[in-house]
Amino acid sequence: MNLEPMPLFWLALTLGGYLLSRWLYRRSGRYLLSPLLLVPALLLAVAVPLHTGYAEYASNTHLLMLLLGPATVAFAVPIWQQRGLLARHWPALLLGMLAGSTVAIGSSWWLASALSLDGTVSRSLLPRSITTPFAMPVARDLGGVPELTAVFVMLTGVFGALVGGLLLKWLPLRSSLARGALFGVGAHGAGVARAQEVGGEEGTVAGLVMVLMGLLNLFAAPLLVRVL
Numbered sequence: 001m002n003l004e005p006m007p008l009f010w011l012a013l014t015l016g017g018y019l020l021s022r023w024l025y026r027r028s029g030r031y032l033l034s035p036l037l038l039v040p041a042l043l044l045a046v047a048v049p050l051h052t053g054y055a056e057y058a059s060n061t062h063l064l065m066l067l068l069g070p071a072t073v074a075f076a077v078p079i080w081q082q083r084g085l086l087a088r089h090w091p092a093l094l095l096g097m098l099a100g101s102t103v104a105i106g107s108s109w110w111l112a113s114a115l116s117l118d119g120t121v122s123r124s125l126l127p128r129s130i131t132t133p134f135a136m137p138v139a140r141d142l143g144g145v146p147e148l149t150a151v152f153v154m155l156t157g158v159f160g161a162l163v164g165g166l167l168l169k170w171l172p173l174r175s176s177l178a179r180g181a182l183f184g185v186g187a188h189g190a191g192v193a194r195a196q197e198v199g200g201e202e203g204t205v206a207g208l209v210m211v212l213m214g215l216l217n218l219f220a221a222p223l224l225v226r227v228l
Contacts, residue, residue: 010052015060036158036190056070058147068133068139082208085213089177097213100185104129105224120144126224128152129160131188134214141221153188161194168198180205185213193202 011114021038032039047057058065079086086093105126112122127135135153136146164183173179176199183191183198184206192210196203 001161009054010057010060011063013046014039014043014064031162034190034193036161040154054147055224068136071133077213078204078207085205085208092177093181093209093212096181096185097216101129101213101217101220103184121148124148125152128156129186129188130214130217131210134218138217138221142224154190157187157190161190161215164191164194176201177205181209182206184209188213 017039021033021035021042024033024038025031025035029102046052050138108125108128109122112125117125119152120150122144123142124139124146126142126144127138127149130138130151130153132150135149139146139149161183164187167173167182168179171182173182179198180195180202183195183202187194188210192206195206
């Protein structure tokens with residue numbers, strides 16, 4: 001089996017950058033050093049002088065994308081573990097997720113219209129508020145570009161985690177359910193990591209809501225296809 005040097009280079013750079021940024025973030029606690037910010041910046045700094053496009057990078061690191069399948073299946077674990085929480089608070093969680101999903105999709109469509117984005121980019125932007133393993137199939141069903149959606153998801157998560165921390169100071173959210181749902185609905189994976197820093201219960205709720213938001217939008221995708 002022959003291994004090309006460039007795929008190995010990009011794989012090593014991505015994984016090495018992730019491990020380094022995670023170590024730096026844990027030691028410093030500075031959000032600017034988190035993997036969500038530092039790794040893309042590192043990859044971009046290397047890709048630009050090498051004239052490497054995103055399509056080439058994605059092709060060289062497709063093995064990492066294959067991990068999204070097992071990650072999606074693993075999302076069933078927190079749902080089962082928190083079935084008691086779901087049974088007690090399902091009306092509030094369902095209402096919050098429906099409201100959050102409606103606002104996310106509506107604001108995405110408005111933003112795409114305001115910026116006069118073409119149809120493909122607009123449809124790639126719509127699933128930005130759900131986690132990547134769910135967002136990419138939804139984007140494909142809507143006629144968007146899954147890889148472009150992954151970029152929008154990352155940007156939304158980073159921004160949502162930052163704003164979510166500020167909202168906790170301004171909004172009178174006293175329960176761990178409300179604080180966790182705030183991050184899970186609006187900032188998916190990055191929000192879950194930020195919620196975990198706030199508290200263990202908040203992180204659990206955020207992870208659960210993130211998964212349920214993904215499933216909700218995945219099942220709603222056929223309806224969105226007809227509407228759009």
